[in-house]
Amino acid sequence: MGISERKEREREDMQRLILNAARKLFLENGVEKTSIRAIADAIEYSPATIYLYFKDKNEIFYALHELAFLTLAEHFRPVSLIKDPFAQLVELGHLYIQWAVENPGLYELCFLMESPMEALACRDESWEHGKNSFGLLMHIIEGCMAAGYFKQHDPESAALTVWSYIHGLVTIFLRGRMKLFDDDRDIERIKASYSLFIKMVQHGL
Amino acid sequence: MGISERKEREREDMQRLILNAARKLFLENGVEKTSIRAIADAIEYSPATIYLYFKDKNEIFYALHELAFLTLAEHFRPVSLIKDPFAQLVELGHLYIQWAVENPGLYELCFLMESPMEALACRDESWEHGKNSFGLLMHIIEGCMAAGYFKQHDPESAALTVWSYIHGLVTIFLRGRMKLFDDDRDIERIKASYSLFIKMVQHGL
C-alpha cells in the first residue's frame, strides 16, 4: 500500500509549497498585503486549491507562527553557552529585543496577531513552541532564583513579569507609540530602559 | 455672516454623529465588524457621505482614539487624591490594568492598533492625549524619585520601563497569549505579577 503513503507525501509537499510562498510574501509585503489570492498566484494554483490543504487563513498563520517560533528558538541558542544564570537572563532579553526589532513581521505572528490564536482555539495540541520559549525563560529564572534573585516569589510569576516588560517595550516600539516622544531615538531609549530594568532586578537582590 | 458659522456647526454635528455611531458599533461588535457601510447604515446616510467628513477610516479611528484617551484620563482621576507618590504609582498601575481588562476595545484603539498612528503620521499636531497620560506617569515617577525610588536614572527611562511592563502584561492577556499556561486563572496571574513588579521597584530603593 505504498500509494496512500505517496499521496500523504504529496499532500505535505503541497502544504510546504503553500507555506513557503506565504512566508515569503509575508516577510516581503507584510501581513495586510498577504492575501490568499496572492499566495495562490505565487505558487500558480487557484485560490480554492489552498482551501484543500488549509481550513482557513488562520491555519496558515498558525503554521507560519510555529515556524517563526523555531527561528526564535534558534536565535536564543547562544544563551546556553553562558554559565551564570543572571548573565543568561540579560542576554536572553537582549536577543529577544534584537529579534523583535529585526523581524517585526515574525514578532507580530508570534505575539501580537489574533489569527494564530483563533486557529489554536479549536485544537487539542496547544501552543507547544510558545511554551518551549517560555520554558527556557523559566529555566533561566529558576537559576537566577537559586543565585538569590527574585526572592520569595514563584518562578512563573517572575518569568511572566520579565516577559511582560520586554514584550511591552518592543510592542510600544513596533506599534509606533514611541512617536509619543519628541525626538525619534527609539533604539537608544529601548537600551536605556532595558539597562534600567536589569539594574532593578539586580538591586532587588 | 452667521451663515458660514452655522455651516461649520453643522459640519461638526455631522462629525459627532458619525463618531458616536462609530464608537457605539465599535464597542458593540469590535474592530473587525465596524465597517464604513455599517456606520453609514447606523446614521442613515450613504457610505460616500462619511468621506466628506473624514479622509479615511484611519481618521475615524484616530478621532475615536482621542476620545478613548479622554475616558482613560477620567479613569485615572482618583490617583490625584493620593498623597504619597509611590502609592500613586501603585494605584495608577492598578487602574491602568483595570481599564485595559474592562475596555479591551478602547485599549486596542489607544495602544495596539496601527490605524490611528497612520492617521497621526501626516499631522503636525501630534499625539496630545497620549502625551498627557504619559506625562501623568512621568510626574508621579518624578515624585517617586524625590522619595528615593528609581535612583540615578532619568524619569523618562523610568516611566517608559514602568509603562512597558504594564502594557506588556495586559497585551499578553488581551492577545490570548496566556493560553500558554495550563489553567486559565489569568486575572490572578496578572495580580501576582503586578505585586512582584511593585516589590521589585520597592526593593530597588
Added chain:
DNA sequence: TTGCAAACTAAACACTGTTTATTATATTTA
C-alpha cells in the same frame, strides 16, 4: 428666477476570504 456651489448618493472599482458546482485526472473495481 436664474446660476452656482455645497451636500448627498448610486454605482462602480478593486480588493478581501470563502464556497459551490464543474471539470479533469487518477485509482479501483468488474
Added chain:
DNA sequence: TAAATATAATAAACAGTGTTTAGTTTGCAA
C-alpha cells in the same frame, strides 16, 4: 481493458471590505 468511482483542481460566484467617480438634489446669492 473498460466502466465506475474517488480525488484534485478550478472557474465562477457570494458576500463582504475601503474608497472613488460621476451625477443628482438641495440650499443660498445675485
